[in-house]
Amino acid sequence: MTAGVLWATVLLASVACFALKLAGHLVPEHWLADERVQRTSALVTVALLASLVVVQTVGDGRAVVLDARVPALAVAAVALALRAPFVVVVVLAAGAAAGLRALGWG
Amino acid sequence: MPVSVRRARPGSRSWSPEVAAAVRQGLSVAVATGLYGVSFGALSVVAGLDVPQTMALSLLMFSGGSQFALIGVVAAGGSPVAAVATASLLGVRNTLYGAVVSPLLQVRGWRRALAAHLTIDESTAVGVAQRDPAAVRAGFWTTGVGVFVLWNAFVLLGALAGDRLGDPRAWGLDAAAAAAFLALVWPRLASRRARLVAALAVVVSAALVPVVPAGLPVLAAAAVAVVVGLVSRPAVPEEATR
Numbered sequence: 259m260t261a262g263v264l265w266a267t268v269l270l271a272s273v274a275c276f277a278l279k280l281a282g283h284l285v286p287e288h289w290l291a292d293e294r295v296q297r298t299s300a301l302v303t304v305a306l307l308a309s310l311v312v313v314q315t316v317g318d319g320r321a322v323v324l325d326a327r328v329p330a331l332a333v334a335a336v337a338l339a340l341r342a343p344f345v346v347v348v349v350l351a352a353g354a355a356a357g358l359r360a361l362g363w364g
Numbered sequence: 365m366p367v368s369v370r371r372a373r374p375g376s377r378s379w380s381p382e383v384a385a386a387v388r389q390g391l392s393v394a395v396a397t398g399l400y401g402v403s404f405g406a407l408s409v410v411a412g413l414d415v416p417q418t419m420a421l422s423l424l425m426f427s428g429g430s431q432f433a434l435i436g437v438v439a440a441g442g443s444p445v446a447a448v449a450t451a452s453l454l455g456v457r458n459t460l461y462g463a464v465v466s467p468l469l470q471v472r473g474w475r476r477a478l479a480a481h482l483t484i485d486e487s488t489a490v491g492v493a494q495r496d497p498a499a500v501r502a503g504f505w506t507t508g509v510g511v512f513v514l515w516n517a518f519v520l521l522g523a524l525a526g527d528r529l530g531d532p533r534a535w536g537l538d539a540a541a542a543a544a545f546l547a548l549v550w551p552r553l554a555s556r557r558a559r560l561v562a563a564l565a566v567v568v569s570a571a572l573v574p575v576v577p578a579g580l581p582v583l584a585a586a587a588v589a590v591v592v593g594l595v596s597r598p599a600v601p602e603e604a605t606r
Contacts (some may be wrong), residue, residue: 268425270448275426275452277480283480300457300552300558306429306479316570319578327539331539344544346549350543355536
């Protein structure tokens with residue numbers, strides 16, 4: 259993306275996200291109280307984040323690549339299972355990938 | 365007893381114990397959340413945004429998941445439309461949060477717009493966890509303002525550092541982004557249905573990465589979740605029978 263397109267993307271997405279927040283504050287409460295709406299919204303969040311994990315771990319443009327990111331993600335999963343704080347999880351994963359690459363793998 | 369969080373002083377005797385507890389909770393959440401702004405700032409410049417774009421995104425969008433998603437799609441070479449759509453879809457949950465906190469906050473005009481901007485996972489969670497109305501407001505505003513200030517400060521720090529890093533892969537920053545998404549989804553996997561949808565999302569997006577443009581695998585996963593959410597039966601307690 260060019261700088262101009264990137265700016266437009268940033269601003270448009272920011273406006274959309276603010277509009278979504280404001281809409282919640284403005285609509286009558288019962289509109290969104292429906293169990294199905296709440297459930298679907300929660301599931302969409304899960305699906306998007308799970309998919310982003312996959313794309314970020316094995317994606318490389320249009321190819322699926324297995325490299326140092328995969329063991330690094332496993333390290334992150336172990337850290338999360340041990341209830342490590344967010345920033346620790348992220349740093350451990352980066353360290354694992356960086357270490358493996360320094361050793362010449364992935 | 366309307367409590368104005370912005371005017372009340374820390375340690376003031378006018379605070380009830382509930383309000384004081386909500387403020388302490390809000391501040392600790394703000395510090396913890398603010399800290400990982402460093403990783404967002406660094407990853408954003410690595411993804412190709414410059415420092416002003418990173419700060420604009422962080423200040424104006426102010427929703428961690430959506431911010432990480434937008435830079436993730438940009439880094440993968442996705443289209444602007446896919447980037448906006450993914451960030452917006454992740455922002456839909458904030459609409460539900462707004463509907464929950466709005467009646468509790470009772471604000472109008474510009475304060476309502478400000479409350480909307482500060483409506484995120486953390487401020488909603490701390491707010492609704494409180495029992496008395498003054499504590500709800502104190503928790504929401506302390507967390508919202510605290511996260512906003514610290515998150516953006518640390519994003520700036522990360523963005524300035526990220527600018528000087530050189531090859532992001534040598535630092536494992538691509539893996540850090542994956543770990544960030546994993547950490548964001550982890551606490552949402554409590555129900556069986558959520559784990560099923562996550563598994564479907566993993567399969568669908570892994571299958572689509574080689575065949576469709578960047579950004580679309582993520583949107584396809586969201587579509588799967590919409591289908592599951594709309595066709596599946598209402599949750600029974602604990603979903604133990606499914």
